[in-house]
Amino acid sequence: MTYNFSKIEKKWKKNWEDKGAFESFKTDKKKYYQLEMFPYPSGRIHMGHVRNYSIGDVVARFKRMEGYNVLHPMGWDSFGLPAENAAIKHGIHPNKWTLENIADMREQLKEIGLSYDWNREIATCSPDYYKWTQEFFIEMYNRGLAYKKNYAVNWCPSCETVLANEQVVNGNCERCDSEVGKKELDQWYFKITEYADRLLEDMDKLDGWPEKVKSMQKNWIGKSEGAEINFKIKDFDNELNVFTTRPDTIYGVTYMVLAPEHPLVNKLVKDSQYEDTIRDFKRKLEHISDIDRTSLDT
Structure with missing residues (x-):
């Protein structure tokens, strides 16, 4: 016997669609939300997508078999530079390029037979979606x-x-x-720093997460406790504000270093013998990455 995939898969995909097999519904069953990252519709589906979404699909199907009411949606991360840059590259209007890609990628995902509830599909470039991000922004602005x-x-x-x-x-x-x-x-x-404490405290609620990953997240949040100290600058009206975790070592300070982008740099060297040298140095650093700038080998 041979597996006639074109015939058999077509039959079952139609069966799933006709019966709404993957739709979430109102029920007393326990709810389970399965979400993979939304793809950029700046091209076509590739094997990296297939690997990611097939793994998520296995989890969604398993949870359905366990009796959960599973919400497994798909959407498109279509509002931003990837889609815009691709449109520029191909000389096509972003709206046309993006929507055509979405249509093609949707058909590709359906061909794979992934168990998405397509009634829940969203696209972040749609006014029906981004009106909410605009409202969130206004709320965040009003709250500082x-x-x-x-x-x-x-x-x-x-x-x-x-x-x-x-x-x-x-x-x-x-x-x-x-x-x-x-x-x-x-x-x-x-102002994500407003949530630093909450993020750090809730890290303990991530059961099953590797300690290495949680440690990376804590380092990324990067909360430090210390004090801000203002140092007067000789012959200038300005003060230099410095944060330190060891204010007890203040009397051992021998010098301070300003980043080239610091607003005081231009003022401190203006009309001095160092002005041209500093300007050239700043221009050089404009083309060096932040990682290379802080490397001991640079």
């Missing part, structure tokens, strides 16, 4: 959790856009291969 500040970011001069650290490969833009530098921009930020 969203604020603006000037900060140095990764900047691609060719794409004319900000890049995440992951989008910078060997100092170049991953899309156009242009050299990436630092540029100070006035941007919006979320």
